[in-house]
Every structure is written in C-alpha cells, then in structure tokens.
Amino acid sequence: MTSIELLDFQQFRHNVIEQLQQDIEVVFSSVVLSDSLKQACHYAMTGDGKKVRPLLVASSYASSTRSNYVDVSPQSSANLFPLPIFVRRAMLAVEFIHVYSLVHDDLPCMDDDDLRRGRATCHVAFGEARALLVGDVLQTLAFEVLTTDLLSETDVKNEDEDTNCNPSVSTDLSAQLVSILAPRARRMVSGQMLDLEGEQQNLTYPQLKAIHKDKTGALIEASVLMGAMCAKATENQLALLSDFAQKIGLAFQVQDDILDVVSDTQQLGKPSGSDEKLDKSTYVKLMGIEEAKTYANDLFQQGKQDLIQLGQVSLSSELACSETHDTQVQDTQVQESRLLHHSYLADLADWLWEREK
Numbered sequence: 001m002t003s004i005e006l007l008d009f010q011q012f013r014h015n016v017i018e019q020l021q022q023d024i025e026v027v028f029s030s031v032v033l034s035d036s037l038k039q040a041c042h043y044a045m046t047g048d049g050k051k052v053r054p055l056l057v058a059s060s061y062a063s064s065t066r067s068n069y070v071d072v073s074p075q076s077s078a079n080l081f082p083l084p085i086f087v088r089r090a091m092l093a094v095e096f097i098h099v100y101s102l103v104h105d106d107l108p109c110m111d112d113d114d115l116r117r118g119r120a121t122c123h124v125a126f127g128e129a130r131a132l133l134v135g136d137v138l139q140t141l142a143f144e145v146l147t148t149d150l151l152s153e154t155d156v157k158n159e160d161e162d163t164n165c166n167p168s169v170s171t172d173l174s175a176q177l178v179s180i181l182a183p184r185a186r187r188m189v190s191g192q193m194l195d196l197e198g199e200q201q202n203l204t205y206p207q208l209k210a211i212h213k214d215k216t217g218a219l220i221e222a223s224v225l226m227g228a229m230c231a232k233a234t235e236n237q238l239a240l241l242s243d244f245a246q247k248i249g250l251a252f253q254v255q256d257d258i259l260d261v262v263s264d265t266q267q268l269g270k271p272s273g274s275d276e277k278l279d280k281s282t283y284v285k286l287m288g289i290e291e292a293k294t295y296a297n298d299l300f301q302q303g304k305q306d307l308i309q310l311g312q313v314s315l316s317s318e319l320a321c322s323e324t325h326d327t328q329v330q331d332t333q334v335q336e337s338r339l340l341h342h343s344y345l346a347d348l349a350d351w352l353w354e355r356e357k
C-alpha cells in the first residue's frame, strides 16, 4: 500500500542539508581547480554552518509548490526530499556566495576574525592569498552551477512532473535565477562596504537598516525568491515572499548583532564580541539588547503574517488551475494546501528566531 506523508520540518531540514552536502561533494569531485585551492574551498564550504540560505531556497520552493509529499511506500527508494535539480543548484549557488562573503569578511583587512564555524578561519588555515582566491572562486562557482551542468550527477527522477500546474522546467530558469542572484550578491558587497565605513560612527536608524538589508538581507531575499522561481510562483506570490524575506533578512542580522554580545565564542563557533572590538554600527549599539530583541521578534512576527497572506494567495491560484471539479477532492486539496503553505517557511522562521548561534 502506498502512503503519502508530509515530512515534519526537522526531517525536511535534515534532508535538505544532506542533499546540499552531497552536492557540494559532487561539485568538488569534478571541478577543475588547483589542488591547494580546491582543498581550501572545500574547507570553507564545510564545517558547522547552519545552511540557512539553502534551507530558505528549499522551504520557499516547498511552500510555493505541491511537491513536498514524499512517497514512503516500502517500494519507494526515495529517502531524500525530492528536490528538483534547479532547486539544488540554487541552494548551492547561494551557499557559494554566502561562504565567499564569510571568507572575505573574516580577513584581517575586514573583520579580522580567526574562528568560523567552530574552526580556524580560511585565511588562518591557508593564508590570506589563498583565502582571497577562495572567495573569488566560490563566487564564480555560484554562477557556474546555475548555468552549466557542474552539478552533473543529476538524479533526473527528481525532475518533478507534478510540482505545479505547468510542470515543465523552463530552460529560461537558469537565466531567471542568475537575474535574481547577481544583483543581490552585488548588494551584499555594497552592504559590506558600508558596514566597514560605519565603524566608529553614530549612524541613524535608516542608515543602519540600509546596511543590514544589503549586507545580509540581500542574499536572504535571493534565497527565498530563487526557491519560489523554481516553483513558478506567480507575481503575487513573489511580491509577498519578497516582503517576507526582507523582514526575515533584517531580523537575521539584528539577531546576529545580539548573539555577538550575549553568546560565547564556543556556542557561536566564531568570536563573540567581534563587533565591539571594531566598534561596529549594530542594532545593539543603537538601541540596546532588549529593544533589539523586541525589534527582531516583531520582524519575525510580521514576516509570518506575510506567509499567512501567501497561503491564501497560493491556495486560490492552485484551485484556479486545478482540473478537478469534484468537491470532495477539492476539499482535500484545500486542507493539503493549507498545510503546505503555512508550513516550512513559517517553521524555518520559528527555528531562526530560536537559534542560539
């Protein structure tokens, strides 16, 4: 007998991370790079990172499509959430850009930190020149993985046929994903510049918000939008997801500022007190810990409101393209859609809010 189940968020999270880790290995087993650079790139891409951006890609995809059902029948060999290849490419691409930003962020000429993801930063382990080049290569790989078959061990079975009203994966999709990612990767760099210029300054709220939205928010937006684009989200869905992502992205960096003060180095896996050391402009400096916590929580709650609205929008568009007119089947679809659209992104927002590192 075949049974169909929805994975709970923690199962989903583990499966997405496992898929990402497998894909990282596939890319580094095939990409042509000098051994020393490959070793340092692999080092930077592994370690104890939370994989927030790939999870956002996958959750956004899952929340915009009907495909997060897993066949758990005994005959089924599926042990991973069946993520289509373009979702996996988007997950990898944004993680490449993110990790490149971390490697450069830690350099002595930037935040000058020696610990990342619980181990020596890339430049401490491999030297500054190699760390610089690691960032350069990872940035290139992000766009290569979106536009070539770098992720070559493709499980074509995962190319869903039932993910959406209009199932075919457009060949334009890679161009669309690049057009989402590239400007936001640029905004991340621009935000990093403003962050450095904001050291030892007394910035206003709008100035600080603009920095955080770019240096951190932009890649979070890219993640959510790429996931939705892979699911052929409508303009309405994309607009609501963009609102959600902007709130979550800002909240994420406010939280990062808070954790830099309230958490310890061992817990964080990176040096606590790094912001104070450089007199960075942060929300904690501007409004104090308690107010910053309230601000971050408000942003998360507002983001979840966007998701509730998204559930309604997605539901009506799904029913509109449903071919069945059977009321009972439609009722079931309504129930399932509610489950779907309120689930992984909202669970991920809760998980982020509760994070301790």
Ligand code: IPE
Pocket (backbone or CB within 6 Å): 048, 049, 050, 051, 052, 117, 215, 216, 252, 253, 256, 357
């Ligand atoms: C750290 O990002 C840098 C920021 C943008 C705040 P993460 O907190 O997502 O770092 P990892 O990927 O888990 O190491």
Ligand code: IPE
Pocket (backbone or CB within 6 Å): 101, 102, 105, 111, 188, 192, 215, 216, 256, 260, 270, 274
């Ligand atoms: C970095 O912000 C944002 C990036 C684009 C990497 P932080 O400098 O606060 O990140 P951490 O605290 O070092 O991870």
Ligand code: MG
Pocket (backbone or CB within 6 Å): 105, 111, 195
């Ligand atoms: Mg920094």
Ligand code: MG
Pocket (backbone or CB within 6 Å): 105, 106, 111, 113, 274
């Ligand atoms: Mg830093």
Ligand code: MG
Pocket (backbone or CB within 6 Å): 256, 257, 260, 275
């Ligand atoms: Mg920080």
